[in-house]
Structure formats: structure tokens, C-alpha cells
Amino acid sequence: MNNYQKGIGYRYLFETKYYPDNPLKDDLGIIPSPPPYKTYPNASRIKLPKDFYVPQAPLAQTIAIRRSQRKFSPQPLGLEALAFLLWATQGLTSAQGYRAAPSAGALYPIETYLSVHNVKNIPPGIYHFNALEFSLETLKEGFYGNQLAQNALGQNMFKQAAVVFIWTAVILRSMAKYRNRAIRYIFLDAGHICQNLLLAATALKIGACPIGAFFDEEVDKMLGINSQTEMTIYLAVVGKV
Ligand SMILES: Cc1cc2nc3c(=O)[nH]c(=O)nc-3n(C[C@H](O)[C@H](O)[C@H](O)COP(=O)(O)O)c2cc1C
Numbered sequence: 032m033n034n035y036q037k038g039i040g041y042r043y044l045f046e047t048k049y050y051p052d053n054p055l056k057d058d059l060g061i062i063p064s065p066p067p068y069k070t071y072p073n074a075s076r077i078k079l080p081k082d083f084y085v086p087q088a089p090l091a092q093t094i095a096i097r098r099s100q101r102k103f104s105p106q107p108l109g110l111e112a113l114a115f116l117l118w119a120t121q122g123l124t125s126a127q128g129y130r131a132a133p134s135a136g137a138l139y140p141i142e143t144y145l146s147v148h149n150v151k152n153i154p155p156g157i158y159h160f161n162a163l164e165f166s167l168e169t170l171k172e173g174f175y176g177n178q179l180a181q182n183a184l185g186q187n188m189f190k191q192a193a194v195v196f197i198w199t200a201v202i203l204r205s206m207a208k209y210r211n212r213a214i215r216y217i218f219l220d221a222g223h224i225c226q227n228l229l230l231a232a233t234a235l236k237i238g239a240c241p242i243g244a245f246f247d248e249e250v251d252k253m254l255g256i257n258s259q260t261e262m263t264i265y266l267a268v269v270g271k272v
Contacts (some may be wrong), residue, residue, distance in 0.1 A: 043211075043214070046211065047211050047212045047214070049212070055212055057210050059210055062206050062207040062210070063203060064203065064207040065201055065204055065260070067128075068161075068162065068163055069142050070161055070163075070168070071170065074169050075168075075169045076164070076166045076168055076169070077158070077167040079114040079165045079167065080114050081165060084111055085115065093234050097229055097230060097233040099229075099241065100238025100270075101188045101240050101268070102238075102272065103192055103238060103270030105191075106149075106193075107149045107151050107193060108151070108194060108237065109150075109151050110150060110153060112235055113153070113194060114165075116196075116228055116231050119131055119228060120196070120231070121143050121162050122162065130162065133223055134223075135219065136205070136209065136216075138208060140202065140204040140217050140220060141198050141199070141224055142159065142160075142198070142261065143159070143224075144159050144170075144196075144254050145157070145158045145159075145160065145194055145195065145197065146175045146176070146194065146195040146197060146253075147193075147194050148175075148195070149192075153167070154172050155174045156169060156170070156173055157170040157175060157253065157254060170254065170255060171255075177189075179253070179266075181249075182245055182250050183242055183244060183246075183250075184244050186242065188268050191270060193270035194270070195268050196228060196269065197263060197266050198221050198263070198264055199251075199262060200262055201260065201261050202214075202217065202261070203260065205217050217264070218264065221264055221265045225265055225267055228267055228269070229241065229267070237269065237271050238269070238270055238271070239270075240267065240268050241266070242265070242267060243265060250263040250266070
């Protein structure tokens with residue numbers, strides 16, 4: 032056996048495979064299910080416009096021209112554009128609670144937070160997206176671009192970005208059903224969400240770049256979440272180019 036096969040990454044993949052004759056077994060005991068939606072009931076709220084402009088961009092062309100953008104102009108992003116991006120990533124698209132991006136078992140373990148830097152009618156600050164209300168819950172005001180750049184291994188595009196999407200996973204939402212295999216699904220869910228963001232941004236003719244390199248718990252601290260149960264797993268910078 033090679034050393035890399037003994038490491039946690041390789042072992043995780045092998046120990047969470049489904050086999051026809053060997054169901055996934057574990058000793059995790061009973062796993063409690065957290066509520067399906069997170070909310071900050073005491074936070075002040077910014078209602079997002081539901082009648083946002085929907086760009087009529089051809090899908091194939093949008094896919095063809097999408098590129099990660101890392102340089103942004105100082106022009107602010109409109110609130111309508113932000114509303115469209117949030118709808119495209121995590122918006123409710125059915126009365127049954129299904130959303131724009133698919134999710135394993137429709138469990139929706141991913142939460143969306145924003146670091147707003149330069150968006151019309153929204154003071155800079157950290158916000159949580161409330162998908163049910165289609166609103167932003169204010170967690171704290173202030174410009175967090177410099178801190179984010181530092182927490183993302185010095186990637187300076189955070190300082191220029193109009194808004195940063197920060198996706199966390201409420202691990203047990205998915206683990207209660209899928210046990211250890213849930214971790215695979217959580218990252219797949221996040222990929223779908225981010226790709227919707229990238230395509231929606233391209234359709235709006237604005238730039239975005241996915242970010243996987245960051246000091247996990249430093250970002251958790253910025254959001255004020257409990258790293259034991261909810262973890263930052265993916266970011267994306269967005270702005271006009
Ligand atoms: C999971 C993931 C993590 C990424 N992390 C970073 C990152 O930390 N910094 C960065 O500048 N680009 C990051 N990228 C963007 C990739 O560098 C980019 O997608 C790749 O170079 C292909 O270019 P394209 O997106 O323009 O097609 C990431 C992309 C993915 C999918």
C-alpha cells in the first residue's frame with residue numbers, strides 16, 4: 032500500500048463507497064437532525080426584491096464564455112443583481128421547498144452568508160441569506176474585505192470584490208440521513224450552488240471566481256458560527272469587471 036492510500040483522504044473515499052452486497056455500516060449512533068432552515072430571528076432584515084431583472088442570456092453561450100474573474104471595478108453592484116444571484120444559488124423555486132440548485136435528499140445542508148462591500152442600498156457588513164423570507168439578516172456592519180483577503184491566504188481580490196459569497200455546511204442536516212457518506216454529498220451540493228452563481232453572474236455580465244483556499248476556522252469566526260456543527264466550505268468573489 033502506498034502512503035497516500037493510508038491518508039485520511041483516500042480512506043474516506045474507500046470507506047464511504049456503496050457496494051451492492053455490503054451496505055455502508057458505521058458506529059455513529061443516533062444523529063440528531065438540525066432544523067432545515069437557519070434563521071437569526073433578532074437580526075435586522077433587508078428585504079430582497081422578488082421582481083429582479085432576469086437576463087435573457089442563451090445558456091450554451093453563457094457556459095462557453097464563463098471565466099473566473101479576479102479583477103473588479105469600483106462600480107457598485109445593484110441590489111437587483113444581488114437578488115438574482117441569491118435566487119439562482121439558493122432561491123426557492125417550488126411551493127414544496129425545492130430550490131434552484133439540486134441537493135442530495137432535498138436536505139439543503141448549505142447556508143449562504145455574504146460579506147457585502149460595494150452593493151447599492153446595502154451597508155457593508157456580514158449578512159445571512161434567509162431563503163424562506165428572501166431577505167438578508169444583518170449579522171454585523173463594517174468592511175471585511177481586508178480580513179477576508181488575509182483569511183484567504185492573502186488573495187487580494189477580496190478587497191476589490193463588491194460582494195463575497197460564503198457557503199457553510201450544517202453537517203448534521205445531511206449526516207442524519209447519509210451518515211459518513213454525507214460529506215461527499217455536501218461538497219457536491221456546494222459545487223452545484225457555486226456553478227449556478229458563476230453562470231448567473233456571467234449572464235449578468237459581471238465577474239465571479241470560486242475560492243477554495245482559506246483558513247477555515249478564521250472565516251467561521253468572522254461569521255460567528257460554531258465550527259463544531261457548521262463549517263465554511265466554499266467562497267466566491269463577485270463584482271463588476
Ligand atoms: C473548488 C475550486 C476552488 C478554487 N479555488 C480558487 C482559489 O482559491 N483562488 C483562485 O484564484 N481561484 C480558485 N479557483 C478557480 C480556478 O483556478 C479556475 O476555475 C480554473 O483556473 C479554471 O479557470 P476558469 O474558471 O476560468 O474556467 C477555484 C476553483 C474551484 C472549482
